[in-house]
Amino acid sequence: MPDPAPRSPKAEQTRTAIAEAAMRLFRSEGYDRTTMRAIAREAGVSVGNAYYYFGSKEHLIQAFYDAIQADHAAAAEAALADERAFADRLRAVLLAWLEVARPHHAFAGQFFRNAADPSSPLSPFSAESAPAREASTAIFEQVVAGSDLKVAAGLRRELPGLLWLLQMGLVLFWVYDASPDQQRSRLLVERAVPVVDRLARLSRLPVVRGVVDDVVGLVGALRET
């Protein structure tokens, strides 16, 4: 979260007023049905001023994004304090995300549409998202580091990144999850975590080593290219 531009307190106040107004309206009306005019009105500023602080309606999503990220980091840390076993730690972190994100599920799809655009700064793979991506990966580094898990060295290095990818998969599933209260997403976590746990532990088995090396090599090759 770089904040190199020292903004005046007044500017900061206006900025957050706009962001918070947007959040309120997004939550109550949904993204698409919230107009920039309404956001400006709700924040008590002019439309031009809203555009002065946020380059586009999309940019207002970033604030939301960051809030969820921060909430998840806090929730994950709290949850990790109680768990030692790798599977329990992973489950706790993933379920914490579902919990944090739950209130936003209704309009997450509308956000997601923007995030999916490869040219959008909101894309989880974009350069602008690098800080959020690293913060998230750091959580998974904690999941592994504080656990009893022993895996092959090559895999150990890639594991946090792979778990971040797993979480992206969960997010994708969750966005499409129309079940009441997103039960299916929780079911996915409950059943996928043991699989990951077993796979990770199997990684040291001689027969399995070949595949693991392939996967690690694959990830490495893609990183270099």
Next chain:
Amino acid sequence: MPDPAPRSPKAEQTRTAIAEAAMRLFRSEGYDRTTMRAIAREAGVSVGNAYYYFGSKEHLIQAFYDAIQADHAAAAEAALADERAFADRLRAVLLAWLEVARPHHAFAGQFFRNAADPSSPLSPFSAESAPAREASTAIFEQVVAGSDLKVAAGLRRELPGLLWLLQMGLVLFWVYDASPDQQRSRLLVERAVPVVDRLARLSRLPVVRGVVDDVVGLVGALRET
């Protein structure tokens, strides 16, 4: 590809004129920069008429989508005729998709953004996409059926669906692939296919059976819910 509505020849003609005009303009100008007004003009109809046939600009993408699907099915069939080994068959089918999709990479991202919306009929998981999804899964059924691969029975049943999911992952990667001529996507195929091959063959090993059963159970549980 159901076409149960018997449309009048004239209507059919207008409809395809609009769809083809859209394709031409999408290809030359990109999706976002092509306006409905321009499409209507190019097709020689009014804007209102274009909307009479296609509920939204998004709906015009479907034609594109279907064309790629059909091309891939044909290319895959041709490629499969030459290959026996599972890994070779899988590689051939995935590379065929990259080849078919290659000319469209530049604006695929703009399409993708719409496809990512869970409420969009273009979403690969939507009910409207079911025919395309099944057609695509059928290709992977062929990949497995015509090969030398032997896997556990439970996995065998789920394999085509899982391979379809793998291809969705490839599509995702490809959309974000900014390397020249999408080299990285081809690299991904070349290196991921052996992993899948080895994993599938390992599935019959006693130690690995537990994980495989977990995965199969997971997929089954999600399907039921």
Next chain:
DNA sequence: GTCTATAGTGCGATAGAC
């Protein structure tokens, strides 16, 4: 640098006449 007010552009989508 921060902000207002207003007018305007171009777009996706729609209404309603024919």
Next chain:
DNA sequence: GTCTATCGCACTATAGAC
């Protein structure tokens, strides 16, 4: 089925106030 006219929106432009 097809049209013209129009709506509401994101976003821009401008001119100026503090």
